[in-house]
Amino acid sequence: MRRRVASSLGVLLLLGVLLSAEAQRDGADSAYAPARWEWQTKRPEEVGMNATKIREAIRWASAHESTWPSREMREAIARSIASEPFNDIIGPVKDRAGVNGLIVRHGYIVAEWGDTLRADMTFSATKSYLSTVAGLALDRGLIRSVDDPVKRYVDDGTFESPHNSKITWRHLLNQTSEWEGTLWGKPDWADRFKGEKRPYVDPGTAWTYNDVRVNLLAYALLRVWRKPLPRVLKEEIMDPIGASHAWRWHGYRNSFVRIDGIEMQSVSGGGHWGGGLFIGSRDQARFGLLYLRRGVWKGRRLLSETWIKDVTTPSSVQPVYGYLVWLNTDRQRFPSAPATSLFVLGAATNIIWIDPDHDLVTVVRWIEDQHVDTFMKLVLESVTRISDLKGERATR
Incomplete structure (x- = not known):
């Protein structure tokens, strides 16, 4: 028995030495994070990647540009919600750029294509930034627990009905709140995947992707922070x-409220009716790198380890969804990506793919949904043996 244990330990130690040496050869440095105006680049082979495969992935993305929305954004959004009730656009919109993105490994830019500096609409990718603001409120003690009823923090009647009073912060973050009401002129049932009234169920028992209720979370957090969320x-x-100074986070023309005598705009969690986060791909990649580094940037902790763990925990009723982020539980969302992947995801497609297994952050924008998985497959095929060794170790 002792010999078997000693043998196993020897294999693990040897594997550790191999991994360390391989990491040094491919330029791994988990401490590296880019300065504000500079981001170091590496050739693919310097970080253990294959340049030919990366070019193939970029060609694939460029060849499969989203047909929706068209680059004339207002017209595209208007058409997409034309059949919905309450279908007026009430937030800013902006015409979009073409396909663009970047691949980051070990913190370094390995590949970049298109206009990655232009601040474009991100639609529901905004939700993950909103979730992060909630995490900050928890880390600062402004919210004591995700299981607290929201009505303890927002006392203006928004959560006072017998049904709404059961809603917790966890329910809002998991999109399981079942909140009943109207916010900024949009009733909860007006969202695109519903469009008709249905019986409400208890909070926490059903998952519904609903922008009205996400906007409600933004409003509740504004009441907690008592200053604009941007x-x-x-x-x-x-x-x-x-991050650059080009990004903007918008609300609606009718989403202004007065707090402590100061008028503030409550932002939206997406671009369904306009608004949301307008941001460039490079800034998106920085945000993704913060999560890849588990909330630490240049040695400074910005988000707690507890938050990082909780935000990536699957909802009890939706296994591929955490706190306003998409997960890849059992590889259900994107079969070619590791199950440990985390996605900041918006329509059309706006995606930050965070892959801890391969120390990768990839941003790709305006690629057709059905072609994203193949893009991921090509990116992973570019990664060389260090990731194979990690995968081998993980299966032991």
């Missing part, structure tokens, strides 16, 4: 990670 995001996350 300011919170800028001061606590975007400035520390060196």
Whole structure:
């Protein structure tokens, strides 16, 4: 028995030495994070990747540009919601760029294509930034627990009905709140996947992708922070990670409220009716790298380890969804990506793919949904033996 244990330990130690040497050869440095105006690049072979396969992945993305929305964004959104009730656009919109993106390994840019600096609409990718603001509120003690009823923090009647009073922060973050009401002129049942009234169920028992209820979370967090959420995001996350000054987070023309005598805009969690986060792909990649580094940037912890763990925990009623982020549980969302992957995902497709297994962050925008998985497959095929060894170790 002792010999078998000693033998196993010897194999693990040897594997560790091999991994360490391989990591040094392919330029791995988990401490590296880019400065505000500089982002170091590496050739693919310097970080253990194959340049030919990367070019193939980029060609694939470029050849499969989204047909929706067209580059004339207002017209595209208007057409997409034309059959919905309450279908007026009430937030800013912006014509989009073409396909673009970048691949980051070990913190370094390995490949980049298209206009990655242009701040475009991100639709529901905004939700993950909103979730992060909630995480900051928890880390700062502004919210004591995700299982607290929201009505303890928002006392203006929004959560006072017998049904709504059961809603917790966890329910809002998991999109299981079943909140009943109207916000910014949009009733909860007006969202695109419903469009008709149905019986409500208890909060926490059903998952419904619903922008009205996500906007409700933004409003509730505004009441908690008592200052505009874009300011919170800028001061606590975007400035520390060196993001540009080009990004903007919009609300609606009718989403202004008065808090402590000051008029503030409550932002939206997507671009369904306009608004949401407008941001460039490079800034998206920085945000993804923060999550890849589990909330730490240049040695400074911006998000707690507890939050990182909780945000990536599957909902009890939707296994591929956490706190306003998409998960790849059992590889259900994208079969070619590792099950440990995390996705910041918006329509059309706007995606930040965070892959801890391969120390990768990949941003790709305006690619057709059905072609994203093949793109991921090609990216992973470019990764050389270090990832194979990691995968071998994980199966032991």
